[in-house]
Amino acid sequence: MTKGGSGRPRRGRRPGESKTRSAILVAARRLFADQGYDGASIRDIAAQAGVDPALVHHFYGNKEALFTAAMHLPNLPEQLGAALASDPAARAEGRLGELLVRTVVALWEDKALQRTAIGLLRSALTHERAAAMLRDFVRSAILARVADAVEAPDRDLRIALVASQVVGLLMTRYVLHVEPLASATGEEIAHAVGPTLQRYLSGQISM
């Protein structure tokens, strides 16, 4: 007689295994987004996920690893790339800047993405590892996707300028909640800051 006894066969994933794991990740994303790396305690995260604090350590080892796992965005660069590639004419017609804002604002509607990005932003200012992750994210997501659209001489400066406006927009709109930017529609924002990004990408910026 096999282990388990009565007639019910033991197929599929055993209960409670991956459910708590992902519950912890969701809670971690929310709390890292709300309070930043230092402010979010493992105890709070566990309580939010409805599990024991020791389980968090059991699954992820330590807080750093949990943060890395929670903030990891496996396919965001791909999503951004796909969105940008969806309108190939924009690049030639000088609408790349506007398309870029529109994409950023649209991707932001995804709650998981939003929490991850805010968590990174919030933590980057006080946690060096988070800052490194944010820099890498900006590099891979923005730089790699639009780099071939800008000319070589001041390419890095142009990308950095784009990043400065995008980061500032995310900060003021989604973190500091500066009005009326916070409650503006995506369309309004696209019209307002699109031309800025366009100029940074292909306009006159140096002296």
Add this chain to the structure above:
Amino acid sequence: MTKGGSGRPRRGRRPGESKTRSAILVAARRLFADQGYDGASIRDIAAQAGVDPALVHHFYGNKEALFTAAMHLPNLPEQLGAALASDPAARAEGRLGELLVRTVVALWEDKALQRTAIGLLRSALTHERAAAMLRDFVRSAILARVADAVEAPDRDLRIALVASQVVGLLMTRYVLHVEPLASATGEEIAHAVGPTLQRYLSGQISM
């Protein structure tokens, strides 16, 4: 015979009174700037100032009050206003945006100002009181000084857009150290982002 004994008269401030007070403030500015509100401990601040931690409480009561005292910029709005008023022709000639960036970058050379602003930025993301102070600062410093230069309909949106680019610039250049923005000269930055601010102030931004 008066208290104090020998010939030396007891005039002026007694030693050790305001010296440690201001030493604490300087240390607090530096540590709040480097580590944010939560990361900077009173112990660290006291150690940096070379005084006993209990003295910090004795002088300022609690951490909140110390933060408020350290981050208080009594005359920054005045400085900003004076710098903007120094070139009255700029407003009429459409160079207000460039003058604004130039002023921000120039004021930033003041180390005390720089530390205060970074401290506010770094703390604003995890500390609600710091966020409120930053919003007030942005309001009084930027809004009040250039509000009369922009037309009424979307005045608040225009100011918020200016704030978004300025905050993003400070974040990427001075906190995240994104290159080549971090090592660019003030002149380069003025040329690059000046037109952006000018357009936000007086250009076409809505649909």
Add this chain to the structure above:
DNA sequence: GTCTATATGATGATAGAC
């Protein structure tokens, strides 16, 4: 004004029972 001593509580992490 300055410091020692301490109250009080939260944190990340670990060992080990079930």
Add this chain to the structure above:
DNA sequence: GTCTATCATCATATAGAC
């Protein structure tokens, strides 16, 4: 997989001696 119990460390804050 789950939880209890606990360690070591850090924090803010206070009381009170000198």
